[in-house]
Amino acid sequence: RALLALPVLLLSLRQVYLGRVRAREERESWQGLLEATRALADLDERVVLARAAAEATRLFGADSAEIELADGRLVRGDEQGVGYDGPAAAAPERAAGAALERPVGPDAAPLGVLRLCFADTVTLNDREQAMLGAVAAELHSALVNAGQHATARHEATHDPLTGLLNRAGLTGHGRSSLAGAVTAEVDAAVVLMHISGFREIVDTLGHAAGDAVLLHTARRLEAAVLPGELVARLEGDEFAVLLPKLTDPAQASHRADTLLGAVASPAQIGGTALALSAVAGIAYSPRGEVALDELLRQAGVALHAVHGSVGRIDF
Secondary structure (H helix, E strand, O other), rough: OOHHHHHHHHHHHHHHHHHHHHHHHHHHHHHHHHHHHHHHHHHHHHHHHHHHHHHHHHOOOOOOOOOOEOOOOEEEEEOOOOEEEEEEEHOOOOOOEEEEEEEEEOOOOOOOOEEEEOOOOOOOOHHHHHHHHHHHHHHHHHHHHHHHHHHHHHHHOOOOOOOOOOOHHHHHHHHHHHHHHHHHEEEEEEEEEEEHHHHHHHHHHHHHHHHHHHHHHHHHHHHHHOOEEEEEEOOOOOOEEEEEEEEOHHHHHHHHHHHHHHHOOOEEEEEEEEEEEEEEHHHHHEEEHHOOOHHHHHHHHHHHHHHHOEEEEEE
């Protein structure tokens, strides 16, 4: 009788053992999901996308993972890092195999697609399907948060009319540029510019025409600056250009003349042809050792001396 009962006992023990194994696997899976979602809690979109590819690869045992965004950007990576980040149309072909996809966000308006890539055909069970949905939902939230943070940061450092850096943006980026000038043992300068007769343009043609002049000037300056130079609209019709890679004051003067020439161009504003011009003041910083705030102050003093006439003065 004992021998007859033995198979039943062994079967019961096996069921208990398998139940404990499944419970442990589920706990480990959900713990892995928790770790994966925590890893996505960052406000830098590049970090979020890189971690999403790495965590999805790890969590589901995939060979790689892709996030293809609605704007055409594709990020492909694995636990070792990002292998490609660029336009989806230009991405290298993926190795042959199977792929499982899940939209990132609501089906009606997803931000993109999360794609798991496998060498062979794979079927996810119900628990894994739920986990994949949770990862996609958390990725959506992380991308939304990163986008809002980037928008707020951009608005805090850029002029809303022209899209150029504002004073805060110039200060933040300019300090790094001046630190680079100190390291490279090169000089720097600030060119501060006002549009001649800007107040008269606004009084005569209106604020819309004034905004059009500011936009025209911003685009002309953007086209004229060299790599590494920073252009900003500080306030009103006041623009500043930081020149961080100079060798002597004559070079700064030459660059100021080039910038003034770029602004001094005919412009069609509200059906009226205007011959725009500007005045400028220059402040020079040997080896980048003068602080940016002081450079702006000195350039303002130089500009004040010629305000109302076409030309420039060096400080």
